[in-house]
Amino acid sequence: MEAHEDSNGWQLTESDPGVFTELLKTLGVPLIVDDLYSLDPESLATLQPLHALIFLFKWIPTSGESSSVQGEYDRDFPGFFAHQVVNNACATLAVLNALGNIPSLTTGPQLADLMAFTAEMDPQTRGMVITSADWLREAHNSLSPPSAISLDGLGLPKTSEDAYHFVVYLPAMGSLYELDGLKEFPVRHGFYEESGEGWIKNARETIEARIGTYPTGALEFSLLALRDDPLPSLESQLRILQTSNNHSEAAEIIVKISTENSKRERWAFENSLRRHNHVGLVHALVVALAKAGRLEGAKESAKTAMTERVARKAKGGADMTED
Numbered sequence: 295m296e297a298h299e300d301s302n303g304w305q306l307t308e309s310d311p312g313v314f315t316e317l318l319k320t321l322g323v324p325l326i327v328d329d330l331y332s333l334d335p336e337s338l339a340t341l342q343p344l345h346a347l348i349f350l351f352k353w354i355p356t357s358g359e360s361s362s363v364q365g366e367y368d369r370d371f372p373g374f375f376a377h378q379v380v381n382n383a384c385a386t387l388a389v390l391n392a393l394g395n396i397p398s399l400t401t402g403p404q405l406a407d408l409m410a411f412t413a414e415m416d417p418q419t420r421g422m423v424i425t426s427a428d429w430l431r432e433a434h435n436s437l438s439p440p441s442a443i444s445l446d447g448l449g450l451p452k453t454s455e456d457a458y459h460f461v462v463y464l465p466a467m468g469s470l471y472e473l474d475g476l477k478e479f480p481v482r483h484g485f486y487e488e489s490g491e492g493w494i495k496n497a498r499e500t501i502e503a504r505i506g507t508y509p510t511g512a513l514e515f516s517l518l519a520l521r522d523d524p525l526p527s528l529e530s531q532l533r534i535l536q537t538s539n540n541h542s543e544a545a546e547i548i549v550k551i552s553t554e555n556s557k558r559e560r561w562a563f564e565n566s567l568r569r570h571n572h573v574g575l576v577h578a579l580v581v582a583l584a585k586a587g588r589l590e591g592a593k594e595s596a597k598t599a600m601t602e603r604v605a606r607k608a609k610g611g612a613d614m615t616e617d
Contacts (some may be wrong), residue, residue, distance in 0.1 A: 304382035304431055305438035309350045309458070309516040312561030313437045314389065320433045322402020330517040335491055338519075346392040346464035347497055347522045351504070352514035353457040364503055365472060373466050374409070377421035378475030386434045388425060388460035391473040392520055396465050400463040404429055421475065438468040453527060458514070463500065464583075465493035470500065524552050 307313055314327035327348065328341060338344065351396040355364040374394025378387050393399060394409060401409070406490060424430065460475040465486065470493050472481040483500045505515060528551050535544040 303435070304380055304425065305435045306339065306382050307385045307434065307438050309385075309460075310564070311518055312564050313387070314348070314518060314520075315390060315558075315561060316437055317386065317433060318435075320402075321389075321393070321405045322400070323405070324400055324523055325520055326523045328519045328521060330519045333494075333501065333517070335494075338491070338494055341519050341521050344494065345396050345522075346462050347501070348388055348392065348460055348462055348518040348520060349501060349504075350458055350516035350518075352459050352508075352567045364500055365481040367477075367479040368482045369479050370472070371466075371471070371480040371482075373471075373480070375417045375473055375480050376412070376418075376424055376475060377417045378476075379418065379421040380425045383425050383431075383434065383458045384475065386531065387421070387424065388462050388473070392462045392464055395464055395471075395473075417479075422548045423449065463497045470496040472500070494533055525551065528554065 311327045311329050318325050318327065325345065330341075330347070331337070348522050355398055374391065376387060376391060378384055393405075394525075408424065408430070412423050415423065419431070458477065460473075461472055462481075463470060463472055465471070468488075470483040472483060474481065486496045490543055491498075501517070508514070528547055532547045532551065535541075535547060
């Protein structure tokens with residue numbers, strides 16, 4: 295892969311909508327990210343307006359450049375595009391490559407300054423400047439699980455971890471573009487019709503064709519939707535309906551608002567777990583098991599669980615961790 299081996303302090307992140315939405319909040323961007331389980335028109339209609347699709351896939355060396363044959367390099371792309379120059383920055387770089395191509399987007403002052411400063415740079419230099427921004431790296435790392443235990447020096451066998459990579463699909467200048475920080479240029483996947491589904495139709499066909507290059511039944515993909523935050527609009531609708539005494543429709547909006555708030559509460563809880571270092575808790579549990587004479591049994595159960603996990607991984611059920 296083209297990223298430098300030195301990660302420069304950037305840590306791995308998960309393909310999780312709560313992680314991306316919290317990052318957007320930190321960047322001062324009034325958008326959210328939602329999971330996508332289907333690309334059918336009915337599912338996507340409920341998420342409009344959509345600004346971009348963030349696609350995570352298992353990196354296979356032969357699939358990296360070969361996937362570009364689905365489209366063509368745009369060497370004169372006038373929009374925002376940054377190369378990935380260090381490992382592990384993939385998720386945040388994908389987000390910035392998307393945000394940089396959304397017209398009239400509200401952002402926080404730090405992101406606005408970064409975008410303005412890198413506006414005239416080439417993709418390689420832009421990527422270097424972005425990944426050198428301490429505040430951005432700290433925002434990225436704040437949502438990565440802490441790594442407090444090192445197994446180096448124990449003589450354990452080295453394993454080859456699967457690598458996963460984020461790319462972005464979005465509309466720009468009447469065409470569907472694929473922005474992949476590991477490619478030299480943005481990839482244009484043709485013009486789209488403004489009527490009907492618009493750019494989403496092209497995105498569906500392109501992503502499905504890409505998935506089709508993997509073995510049948512492969513599940514090593516994740517798709518996220520970058521969209522407007524629906525809460526402000528829902529709350530505005532509710533005020534209007536309540537003012538006009540339209541109680542039945544107001545009740546439906548209240549349910550939607552409740553669903554959105556519940557989702558955000560779950561995201562907040564999960565992010566708090568990611569930020570917390572659980573080593574102390576684990577140590578206390580191990581001590582308690584030892585005192586109760588149950589440590590050996592727990593150890594054997596853990597060995598069995600790990601054996602089963604390795605077997606599942608060998609069959610293609612690998613955990614998803616971005617590069």
